[in-house]
Amino acid sequence: MKDAPAPSDAVRRETVRRYLLLSGLDFFGDMCLTVTSVLLLAERGLTSTTIVSLIGTVWLLEALLEVPTGVFADAIGRRASLLLGFVIRAVGYSMLFFSASPGVAIAGTLLAAVGAPFASGSLDAWAVDKLHRDDPSANLDALFARGRMAENTGIVTGTVAGAVAGQFLGLAVPQLLAGAACLTGAVFTMTLLKDPAPAPTEAPKGSVRRELTAASLDALRGCGRALGTDRLLTGLLLGIAALYLFRALPGVQWTVHFDALTGGSLVAMAAARCAGELLQIPVLEVVARTVRGRPELRWRIVLMSAVAAGIFLAGAAVTGSGLLGIPLYIGFVMSGGLCMPGLKAALNERVPAKGRATMLSAGGLFNSLASGVGLYVMGALGLGLADVRGVWTFAAAGTVLAGTLAAWCCLRSLRSPARMADEPVATPEAAPLTP
Secondary structure: OOOOHHHHHHHHHHHHHHHHHHHHHHHHHHHOOOOOHHHHHHHOOOOHHHHHHHHHHHHHHHHHHHHHHHHHHHHOOHHHHHHHHHHHHHHHHHHHHHOOOHHHHHHHHHHHHHHHHHHOOHHHHHHHHHHHHHOOOOOHHHHHHHHHHHHHHHHHHHHHHHHHHHHHHOOOHHHHHHHHHHHHHHHHHHHHOOOOOOOOOOOOOOOHHHHHHHHHHHHHHHHHHHHHHOHHHHHHHHHHHHHHHHHHHHHHHHHHHHHHHOOOOHHHHHHHHHHHHHHHHHHHHHHHHHHOOOHHHHHHHHHHHHHHHHHHHHHHHHHOOOOOHHHHHHHHHHHHHOOHHHHHHHHHHHOOOOOHHHHHHHHHHHHHHHHHHHHHHHHHOOOOOOOOHHHHHHHHHHHHHHHHHHHHHHHHHHHOOOOOOOOOOOOOOOOOOOO
């Protein structure tokens, strides 16, 4: 009996390793383009206004597809959804590499956006469900803190690799690098994620079409029921969406802004862009060790990091075109990312396991919708890519307010848990229902 925990611990470590590997690859592929994508679109003939509108369209397209792809992940499987997301993005990025006209560039950008929601929530749902099945006591704060470390590793290496390729080989080459990374992710998904998640429901045997429809409806009902009965869950989703919005606004503008400050050097821009994530990695390790077994610290970390991020971004806005704005922006990126592991953990603790991918995708819908609408408003107000002072000041204030809301929801969530994540949603007037 004393040797029994060992296999469980070994399985848990293997699950975490696979989660971290695929998280890093996912972000590496996307971040290969972070320095060059806007510049490449401009080189293909798109105007500044068109680029802002296109990026806003990308966010809105991802928002429209979030819930359907989440239902797909719950009904068909997390592994299949993640695999499809990698493949579609690989094709979209390759189209951008071979594009020679604005039309093909726009089509490739939109196709890559179609692939992104298939991965959104699927990998997190796979890891949480498998951990809870193999080790019910697994700490989600530590999982997502280390997941953020893996994401940051992908961000840093992808940003630098894309910048170096763009600087010395051409602005289109990072697109090919991103496509290759997504194909690699697809191969690893097929070979490493062999254990299927537990079936969402025990539906009656019948035709594949009937079972798929039943599983999809169960996932949607569970998502709607949870949102309708759990105000703290809704508050967490709104707080996270607002944080994504206030990160997206300066995230679109920084390329053109830093292009002038760094003299057009893509490598220097990459260093300025990813330094925040690089500095965040050791801090995340401290966070992971601190919150292990102490979830009551979660809300304080969320609040302090959001306030710090707002202060740094406000400072970068005030300095305008001064070089001091670069380290201040780096501080904004570093601090802002510290919010996410605790918020992910809080969200997953309130989400019913059956239909988890659908619910996490609903969160992605909130994030993409807020960011897309925000970018369209920015374009409608005539705020160009280089007009940073007013936008960044607004985003700084919003970051503090959204972080405060999210921290309050985290605190209340610890004091009034709605249900265990692996339990079905219950209604007062009926027996427990499986979502």
